[in-house]
Amino acid sequence: MKRAIHLAFCFVCLTSAGQINCEKDFFLYFEAYNHIVKLRENKIKIIAVSDSIVDLDRYWISPELEKYPIAKRQLNTFRENKKYVWTEPYYCSCLDALCTKEHSTTSATHILFFSQVEDNILLAELLPCTNTFIVGAEGTDCLSMSYDKLSMFTLANRYLFIFNTDSSISLFLKEKMIYE
Numbered sequence: 570m571k572r573a574i575h576l577a578f579c580f581v582c583l584t585s586a587g588q589i590n591c592e593k594d595f596f597l598y599f600e601a602y603n604h605i606v607k608l609r610e611n612k613i614k615i616i617a618v619s620d621s622i623v624d625l626d627r628y629w630i631s632p633e634l635e636k637y638p639i640a641k642r643q644l645n646t647f648r649e650n651k652k653y654v655w656t657e658p659y660y661c662s663c664l665d666a667l668c669t670k671e672h673s674t675t676s677a678t679h680i681l682f683f684s685q686v687e688d689n690i691l692l693a694e695l696l697p698c699t700n701t702f703i704v705g706a707e708g709t710d711c712l713s714m715s716y717d718k719l720s721m722f723t724l725a726n727r728y729l730f731i732f733n734t735d736s737s738i739s740l741f742l743k744e745k746m747i748y749e
Contacts, residue, residue, distance in 0.1 A: 594686045595663040596736045601691055602667055604741060605681065605728055616695065617677035620665040621658040623716045625684040625692045629729055631742050640731050640740075643688055658716060680711045680719065689732040689739075694725045694746070720748045 606616055627647040634641040664683060677698055684692040696719045698711030711719065724747055731740040 595666070597686050597689075597691055597730070597732055598663055598667055598683055600732075600736065600738060601683070601693055601728070601730050602681065604730070604738065605693060605695065608743075610726075611679075611695070614695075615676070615678045617680045617698075617712050618664055618667050619658075619680055619682045619712065619716070620660055621682075621716075622661045622664065622685050623658045623682045623694075624656040625682065625694055625727075627684070627690070627692060629742065629744075631729075631744075633740060633742060637731055637740060640688070640690055643690060644729075647687075677711055680714075682716050686732075689734070691730040691732070693728040693730070694720070695728070696720055696723060696725050723748050 602618065605611060627644045629641075629644050634644070679695050679697055682694045682696065694716075696716075698714075698719070724745060727744050727746050729740070729742040730738055733739045
């Protein structure tokens with residue numbers, strides 16, 4: 570069954586124009602998504618997936634990263650290497666294919682944002698759909714709100730995935746982030 574789902578989603582990705590490495594990246598997004606929704610703290614949440622890639626901050630401090638010196642250096646110099654220029658979010662058909670429709674009758678309680686996959690490194694942030702600092706957001710579908718708005722003055726769960734070349738998860742880290 571899992572293989573059939575992978576193949577169906579891969580077909581969607583392969584037929585989408587303009588997606589670089591979509592078939593490869595889709596499996597990484599799919600694995601990350603499945604890992605996140607299966608976490609005990611996320612089991613009661615209704616998680617929607619943003620259809621856009623977001624330029625998430627990659628700086629990460631963790632003793633577990635000492636075993637991954639190349640990835641640690643890539644993460645912690647990412648912003649500097651991009652000359653501190655942030656990329657605007659952009660549509661990704663693979664993420665659109667990943668969007669969960671299973672809870673279509675119930676509004677999402679959280680939304681999951683993914684970074685671009687670079688060097689087999691993927692970041693994700695899970696943000697609550699309710700943010701009392703957004704004027705007029707009450708009753709608004711969080712999929713229609715930007716990452717910038719949802720991440721204002723809130724608590725997010727951040728996830729870091731480092732994948733092996735066979736797309737299996739080599740390292741998974743999580744942390745809470747308070748955005749002010």
